[in-house]
Amino acid sequence: MLLDGSWKEAKTLWWRNPWLLKLTRLVANPPAPARLGRLRREPRRAALSTLEAAALVLRHLEAEPTAADALLAALDRLMEAARGPAQSRE
Numbered sequence: 001m002l003l004d005g006s007w008k009e010a011k012t013l014w015w016r017n018p019w020l021l022k023l024t025r026l027v028a029n030p031p032a033p034a035r036l037g038r039l040r041r042e043p044r045r046a047a048l049s050t051l052e053a054a055a056l057v058l059r060h061l062e063a064e065p066t067a068a069d070a071l072l073a074a075l076d077r078l079m080e081a082a083r084g085p086a087q088s089r090e
Contacts, residue, residue: 004050051075
């Protein structure tokens with residue numbers, strides 16, 4: 001299960017739901033800083049967007065990382081769209 005929302009919202013969802021606290025928690029130690037960190041400030045270096053976290057987990061679970069690569073490619077396209085045409089050319 002991945003919690004999606006702002007960092008504060010996800011943390012609140014987790015702490016306020018006793019059944020979520022009973023689940024085994026996976027803490028990611030990403031090999032590189034978050035891609036989304038170029039567009040928004042991350043609370044700490046290991047913080048990832050939901051898509052990046054899903055891709056990291058898929059890379060470890062699947063023999064072929066095609067699903068992980070597809071998620072990261074989708075995130076890259078979203079980031080390009082968010083930057084706008086003027087910033088993309090810089």
